[in-house]
Amino acid sequence: MLSLAPHLVGACPRQLCALEMAAPKVAVVGAGLIGLSTALCISEAFPSCRLSVLSEQFSPNTTGDVAAGMLIPHTYPGTPIHVQKQWFKETFTYLFAISNSAEASEAGIHLVSGWQVFKTPPKDEVPFWSDIVLGFRPMSAAELQKFPQHRSGQAFTTLKCDCPPYLLWLEKRLRANGVQVHTRRVADLWELHREYDVVVNCTGIGAHQLGGDPELLPVRGQVLKVHAPWVKHFIRDGDGSTYVYPGIDSVTLGGTREKGSWSLSPDPGTTKDIFDRCRSLEPSLQRAQDVRVKVGLRPSRSSVRLQREVLSRGGAKLLVVHSYGHGAGGFSVHRGTAKEATRLVGECIAALQGSSSRAKL
Numbered sequence: 001m002l003s004l005a006p007h008l009v010g011a012c013p014r015q016l017c018a019l020e021m022a023a024p025k026v027a028v029v030g031a032g033l034i035g036l037s038t039a040l041c042i043s044e045a046f047p048s049c050r051l052s053v054l055s056e057q058f059s060p061n062t063t064g065d066v067a068a069g070m071l072i073p074h075t076y077p078g079t080p081i082h083v084q085k086q087w088f089k090e091t092f093t094y095l096f097a098i099s100n101s102a103e104a105s106e107a108g109i110h111l112v113s114g115w116q117v118f119k120t121p122p123k124d125e126v127p128f129w130s131d132i133v134l135g136f137r138p139m140s141a142a143e144l145q146k147f148p149q150h151r152s153g154q155a156f157t158t159l160k161c162d163c164p165p166y167l168l169w170l171e172k173r174l175r176a177n178g179v180q181v182h183t184r185r186v187a188d189l190w191e192l193h194r195e196y197d198v199v200v201n202c203t204g205i206g207a208h209q210l211g212g213d214p215e216l217l218p219v220r221g222q223v224l225k226v227h228a229p230w231v232k233h234f235i236r237d238g239d240g241s242t243y244v245y246p247g248i249d250s251v252t253l254g255g256t257r258e259k260g261s262w263s264l265s266p267d268p269g270t271t272k273d274i275f276d277r278c279r280s281l282e283p284s285l286q287r288a289q290d291v292r293v294k295v296g297l298r299p300s301r302s303s304v305r306l307q308r309e310v311l312s313r314g315g316a317k318l319l320v321v322h323s324y325g326h327g328a329g330g331f332s333v334h335r336g337t338a339k340e341a342t343r344l345v346g347e348c349i350a351a352l353q354g355s356s357s358r359a360k361l
């Protein structure tokens, strides 16, 4: 709740109201891609907030550290397409500017060109995001010769966020903005109600237990990170089963989508299967070295939960903003959803200021 900072003891009620309400205490729970990017956006929009990030795990132990981090949207069936497009556009614009700055290598953000190929041409030949990525066009017959099992394809340039670098860069920016970062497992959001005015829930699949959300399910994904620096173009089978995504230090080979599986243990049979599938798209991977196997749980639901909630117990209240459930597309939309979560935090702060001024009258 709104506590009195030592330097304000003795101030008159109106001063207290103005000064204290200018510095609400906000906690972001979760230090994955969504927690860190949301905290950064909040710290930029509300620099006078006393903002903390609380998380059980940090990079390199988050879902984003497993992912390839490609900006190719996945569709959320429960969210209008124009909203998803806006999130993607905001994210692409934000990262494109970083990729075009001196920060690019430290932030792990780079442009990557390649192909999405189809055995059966897709219903929507021109996806909703085609005018946001760069240079989207149908593949030429000459390009398709590389993929004899596929009938059509799309060529484009997009962005890739390499992790851990991107997560470490976000955390460094947060610390530079004065944000406190603490290792802490939160068993129940309510336990934070005495320490914070607003809590932002960015716990990914952790929200299944923390928020008791039955709609949120893990979709297990196993990938390989290999050393194959000669692979420069991305290749994605349009059915989403197989992909080859070159990054700065390694190439990510995928993948699997196992709905409802909570297992974080790599499966050796799956490793061989992923490698064989990727080699059939890019035969030169036969010579890849230093194979590391990683597993992550995509926090999946029909739409991202971006919502305010008021928790109340015995007359006390805690304002909560949820932002979780980014499934297979967190990288593609994270800045857009961070902006929306920040807008919701702004509404919470305005509500606190309203109730505080009423209480003082």
Ligand SMILES: Cc1cc2nc3c(=O)[nH]c(=O)nc-3n(C[C@H](O)[C@H](O)[C@H](O)COP(=O)(O)OP(=O)(O)OC[C@H]3O[C@@H](n4cnc5c(N)ncnc54)[C@H](O)[C@@H]3O)c2cc1C
Pocket: 029, 030, 031, 032, 033, 034, 035, 054, 055, 056, 057, 058, 062, 063, 064, 065, 066, 067, 068, 069, 070, 071, 072, 184, 185, 186, 187, 202, 203, 204, 205, 206, 207, 210, 220, 221, 222, 223, 254, 255, 295, 296, 297, 298, 299, 324, 325, 326, 327, 328, 329, 330, 331, 332, 333
């Ligand atoms: C194999 C794979 C490949 C992927 N590839 C891509 C891709 O190419 N492009 C793309 O856009 N997306 C991709 N994704 C999806 C993307 O990685 C996720 O959408 C994103 O990482 C989710 O981020 P998050 O911050 O919500 O979750 P997480 O990274 O899981 O972070 C949750 C955080 O909350 C903390 N936490 C949880 N519970 C608690 C608690 N009770 N108390 C305190 N802290 C808690 C955790 O410790 C963690 O820090 C991929 C995912 C996988 C698995």
Ligand SMILES: O=C([O-])CC(=O)C(=O)O
Pocket: 068, 070, 072, 221, 236, 240, 243, 254, 255, 298, 327, 328, 329
């Ligand atoms: O589908 C892809 O291209 C990569 C991805 O997002 C995932 O495996 O979740």
